[in-house]
Amino acid sequence: MIAGRGRSKIRPPRRGIHGGEEIDFEQTWRVIASAFNEIHTKNASKLSYEELYRHAYRIVLKKKGEDLYKRVRDFEHDWLTTQVRLRIQDLLSPNLLMSSQAIGGTTANERRFAGEKFMKGLKEAYMDHHVCMGMLADVLMYMDRVYCQDTHRLSIYNSAMILFRDDILHAFSQDGDSVSVLDLLNRVILEQIRMERDGDVIDKHMIKDCVYMLEGLYEGQTDTAESRLYVASFEGSFLETSRGFYRAESELLLRESDAGAYCRHTRRRIVEEQDRCRSTLAESTTPKIEKVVEDELIKNRIQELIEMESGVRFMIDNDRMEELSLIYELNARVDPKKTELMRAMQKRVVEMGTEVNNAAIAASQAPPPSEGTDKGKGPALEKSLNQQTVAAIKWVEDVLQLKDKFDLIWKNAFSSDNALQTALTRSFADFINASSFPRSSEYISLFIDENMKKGIKGKTENEIDMVLEKAIVLLRYVQDKDLFERYYKKHLCRRLLMNKSISNDVEKQMISRMKIELGNNFTMKLEAMFKDMTISEELTSGYKGHVAQLGDADPKRIELAINVLTSMTWPLESMGGSGDEEGKTLKCIFPPAIDRIKRGFEKYYGEKHSGRQLTWLAAMGSADVRAVFPKVPGKDGMLKERRHELNVSTYGMVILLLFNEIPADVSLTFEEIQAQTNIPASDLVRNLQSLAVAPKTRILVKEPMSKDVKPTDRFSFNASFNGKFHRIKVGVVSNGNKVESDRERKETEKKNDDSRSFCVEAAIVRIMKQRKELSHQQLVAETLNQLAPQFKPEVTMIKKRVESLIEREYLERIENAKVDSYRYLA
């Protein structure tokens, strides 16, 4: 044939090579097997890779792959069970085999030494097997690629690894013993880890090598991550023993150390376990062991930990920032919501807040230092504030201090956690709006009042800003904004009318801050008050000009400064001294000179704004009166006429002018004065007290001399009055903003409730007009929602308003509805 005839570079087929001659399997296998023996005994350098590769190739090419595969496996099985197993069994010393409970005779050190030797031997056996099988697999590359793929066999390497697992690791350590080499290895590693946890130094590297082996071998036939021997055999018992260890440790720690130490220890343990996974075990175990530590040291203990004597409460009280931040960190590990920490913190906020509240109540109820309420008269008393007001301001400062404290903790220890901030806000709102403490609105308003009148004197703009900001901060917590508005209006009213404010600018700043915080509606009326003040100034100067033009150059002319107030805007009832019904119906009889001016202004005003009615509030305002007292001998013996300028209330002026009309020695009774002036009795009493009882402003003489003013008392001009100053201010009792008495508060609340009723009704009508039909539940919910920025109405109040609206036929009940529902009647 053609073969053999060619002399070209290309040779025709040589049958001899490829199979004209059948290969002798047995003979070839003997060559391969002896080579494998050499490889296992580390003598590979004498072998030709090409030759072995070629032999294996040809066996497979001649369809003997199956036989080859089987022979190789048998060879390995044989090698492992005869050679390797013996070596491993030599390492099993009695020290090692003894279960850890029966440790008795051997010292821990001997046992540890035996363990390390065992691990070392096992690791070397594995590494040898691993390297040799790598070489075998490379020799048998063609078989793996062609035969194993075609027949879906495991690669020879994997197959050999399974053999190692079964022949070595799953072999029993001793005949008749149920402990396998693998069990033993697990036990040794666990013991070593236990030693390390107890503070010993162990050979991490060696354990890591053993873990590497366990990670390279698989349980079953598949190579999934879960079936790695490390996971299937070791990891579970590692986690289990760790759980036991940490459970016991947490118990001990809780008993023996304080919360801070516990936290520090826990954190150290977590870091240790993370390090251990990295250096000794496997990274994939990190999250699992972390969870075990977290469960045992934190999750199951966090409540106990927080409630310990040295727990969160102690840490908050002593500003233990580092420990608090540890607690936060630990709690966050097991609970993203930090429920336990949040609860403890909220509890403490409310506790401390309630303490502040109680202190304020206690301070306001303590007996006043001096008898009576006439503190306006003594200069010493004038400087000190009313006790309740002090309590109010202290309350505000305390609350702010509390807030600062918790803000600092929140920022430094709780990494500005959002949920915790919300919780803090809620807790502050809780105690500020507590039903046991109804005064927060009033106190905050008083705090602002105090600062407006005195506090901000001499402060820089920045400091003032801070004060205002503080007030706003507190205001945010207040639920009943309408109540606050009422108080604020009242206090502002006094400041404006009595010129008590230090700076108009600051007042306006405050208003604009409130506008930002609470909205336009809230500040509209307050702004109207400022507007009235401005207009009044213009009116006063306008009138002055008007009078000057009349050319009436009367030297006795009385100068008039007037404030025209819109009656709806100003809370005047709180201004009118006693606030009696009497005061509103009775009109004060002014002396003729005053009456003239009054009519003059009414005419002037009437020309400017026709149709508006002016009501004169004699109970307010003040007058400067120039008084001349008879000559008395001075220090130098000369007779001297004494002139004083008296600043008195309007009523005071009316009373004094009465004595102008009569001779100096004639006296008037209380009743006569009342009849001639029409001043309400209570106001009259207080004014007469100022003029005739208070020692420094005794312009009238009372007969008989006593502290109280009785209807039968007689009054006459005190010719021998002696004042040290040219200008004398006659104070009238009960000026200035201070905390309300209980009776007043009830009134305020009642008024507030009344105006709330209107708001609620308006809201209900607005909602129903839009929705036409609505269930009771929805209506209540929407009403609450709409009114939230102003206040939180009681549900009973909403119910009452609904009833009332039904009565007045704004709404009707829908008959036969499944749930209570209403319909809007247009």
Next chain:
Amino acid sequence: MSAPKLIQLDVSGYMNSAKYSDLEVRCNDTTYMVHRMVLCPQIKFFDKACSLGFMEATEGVIDLSHDNAAAVASMLEYAYTSTYTTPEVQTSSPVPKACAQMLHHVNVYAIASKYEITVLKAIAKNRTRTFLHDMGKADWFADIVREVYESTHTSDRGLRDMMVSIAGDNHSSIIQQEGNSPLRAMMAEIPDFASDCFVHMSKLYDKDVKKFETVYVCYICEDKYTANGGEVPLSGFVELVERSCVGC
């Protein structure tokens, strides 16, 4: 880690050059001076031979005398140039040029398959295509088929299918050959090939005629008809059944 930098080198100039050579490949009396950095990354066999603790690694010599010498040369050429040239055939040679060339490609294919050089395998397979159909009628086709079937594993269908297909295409001429013609003798010698041909032909057969159709023949009037009354196929594979027709 940044992406590995891929470098492109023209190493063709180093083929058969002693410069930097750190490995010898021997084949009978020829010695090739080669470079590990060129061979090992491309051909796993060389990589293993040089890196494992076998003799080759220490001695720096790989003996491939058991492989086809021309194929070894082409394999090494491929390693340096990504292709190989078909060797010249001496004109005086009694072997037909086409046959010699075809054999060479088959040998390259075999060596590429043995050492798992996928790209070289594909190149060799492509080269054989140019010969295809004429080959089927040539006497030396049997030699080619024999070489293919002896140098590749059953599961390697690349060239085997090609041979079967050529045989199939030429079935009419093969069927006319005498029983001891080279091809028929080879078929008897290599049952794998015969069996592959049978499978191939069966598939073709199934493709043309979906199934046997039963045609009835009336034994009285000798009319042909089908069960469903359809047209009686004139050719193709039919099963004839004798049976009297409706009319008789």
